[in-house]
Amino acid sequence: MSRRESGNLQHQAEHTRARRRTPVMGYLVILFAVAFLLLLVAYFQQQRSNTEATDALKQSVSAVQSIQLLMEENESLKSQVEQLEQELSDAQELAERSEAYAAGQEAAVKAMDYFWQIDEAYVRQRYSLCRQLIQELKESGCEGALPSTKATENDRFSPRARYDEIYQALY
Secondary structure (H helix, E strand, C coil), X not given: CCHXXXXXXXXXXXXXHHHHXXXXXXXXXXXXXXXXXXXXHHHHHHHHHHHHHHHHHHHHHHHXXXXXXXXXXXHHHHHHHHHHHHHHHHHXXXXXXXXXXXXXXXXXXXXXXXXXXXXXXXXXXXXXXXXXXXXXXXXXXXXXXXXXXXXXXXXXXXXXXXXXXHHHHHC
């Protein structure tokens, strides 16, 4: 073999090897490109997932703040209800006292009406009318409402003492 042939063979061997390298390099470049694209797609999916998670957290924080505001408003309303219930209780107690006082005053006025009629009938010596009025006073339940104190500072009897005197004289 001559040098020329030997150089030709060497030239062919070098080109043959180069061709073999080219397809392998092409595959490697394609594989790296695909891997890079897959990494890029994974990165964008992760970013999207992070954005969704961040939005969900923001909504969660907003919901928690809304719940806290509702709880504070609920506490405020509860204290207002307690205050209003106390005011209602006080007003009812005052109304009951007023009603009791009014009933007591009404009974006292009715008892005094009977007392003056009884006293007048006794002074005029109309004892049967006097007994009838005493009976009506007892039936009305106002007998205990006669005042036992004097209305004025004189030597006269209190209405209760005078009534007792008339009652003992007639019975």
